[in-house]
Amino acid sequence: MNTTAPTTTRTVRLDRYGSPTGLRQRTADLPAPADDQVVIRVRAAGINRGDGLAIAGLPYAARLSYGLTRPKRPVPGTDVAGTVVSVGADVTAWRPGDDVLGWAVGAFAEHAVAAASSLLAKPDGLTFEEAAAIPTAAVTALQALRAGGIDTARRVLVLGASGGVGSFVVQLAAAAGAEVTGVCSTRNLELVRSFGADRVVDYTSDDVAELRGYDLVVDLVGQIPLARARRIAERGGSYIVVGGGKARTLTGMRRFAAAAVLSPFVPQRLRPLFATPRREDLATVLSHVADGSVRPSVEAAYDLRDAADAVDFVHRGKARGKVVLVP
Numbered sequence: 001m002n003t004t005a006p007t008t009t010r011t012v013r014l015d016r017y018g019s020p021t022g023l024r025q026r027t028a029d030l031p032a033p034a035d036d037q038v039v040i041r042v043r044a045a046g047i048n049r050g051d052g053l054a055i056a057g058l059p060y061a062a063r064l065s066y067g068l069t070r071p072k073r074p075v076p077g078t079d080v081a082g083t084v085v086s087v088g089a090d091v092t093a094w095r096p097g098d099d100v101l102g103w104a105v106g107a108f109a110e111h112a113v114a115a116a117s118s119l120l121a122k123p124d125g126l127t128f129e130e131a132a133a134i135p136t137a138a139v140t141a142l143q144a145l146r147a148g149g150i151d152t153a154r155r156v157l158v159l160g161a162s163g164g165v166g167s168f169v170v171q172l173a174a175a176a177g178a179e180v181t182g183v184c185s186t187r188n189l190e191l192v193r194s195f196g197a198d199r200v201v202d203y204t205s206d207d208v209a210e211l212r213g214y215d216l217v218v219d220l221v222g223q224i225p226l227a228r229a230r231r232i233a234e235r236g237g238s239y240i241v242v243g244g245g246k247a248r249t250l251t252g253m254r255r256f257a258a259a260a261v262l263s264p265f266v267p268q269r270l271r272p273l274f275a276t277p278r279r280e281d282l283a284t285v286l287s288h289v290a291d292g293s294v295r296p297s298v299e300a301a302y303d304l305r306d307a308a309d310a311v312d313f314v315h316r317g318k319a320r321g322k323v324v325l326v327p
Helices: 049-056 060-066 128-132 135-147 164-175 186-194 226-232 254-265 279-290 304-315
Strands: 008-013 024-029 037-046 079-087 099-103 111-115 119-121 155-159 179-184 199-202 214-219 233-241 269-272 298-303 322-326
Touching (some): 024 304, 049 060, 079 128, 079 135, 119 279, 128 322, 135 279, 164 179, 164 322, 179 186, 226 233, 226 254, 233 254, 298 304
Parallel strands (some): 214 233, 233 269, 298 322
Antiparallel strands (some): 037 079, 079 099
16 A cells, blocks of 8 residues: 655765765665555664764774675664655555554654664654654663663662663653662763653762662662672662673773673672663553653654764763654
């Protein structure tokens, strides 16, 4: 089933690995869906740090899946919110005109293809920009908290609380009833409080490594050596490593591997998190959006033509909350 649609679409394309400045606008044929896919008119696309890494081809081992010498998928972007314009022959869950959010292939474009099973209906109360900010960041946050035992955690510390994932970790932990401490820079103190943090620590003036007594620590930054950082969590507590690996290495996994190796020998549980896109987890996040306990924080919406600037801004860790592209 199809609606009338143009035959071409604007995309942001990367022909070789490197800096976001290598992104170029291009015109391409409108994609056609496979039997289990839909084509979405992209209204907004979320930008994640992983998009910058994929553009740079880092860590180097990831090129085994990205493409050894140049990107297999030259149009970056996965997080999407938009309107279905056509559906594959086997798709019954969606029809043209449905507003959706989820994960797509080549979301940095006017049109993108997505598996029908990777999408959910966009809640009416969200803008497309807010919806596009949710999928990867919020699901990562939820999986990090679950890995750390949020159901029983009373005190939660979030390192990197003002960023895209951190903003959701704080809100989801607060929604679970935990006492939440967020760590950020001076300029973001009030922002993190607005997410629901009970306490905010300024890492520019306080020694974060001296904090103690947390049942669960979610580390999105990775600046403190693990041998010292793990003491922030109490005995029997969990320290979840989500970020902080050095990308410009073969695997970028050194900090994650260190957590797994060190964990059996210390009284805290150190766990590396490798987040995965899960529709069920996205649905859980949307249930919190529906009850008002979670709201995406979008700092900026860039036009598609400014994709290079937007990706660079996020990749350098400057974003407060989320940044999106609007075709």
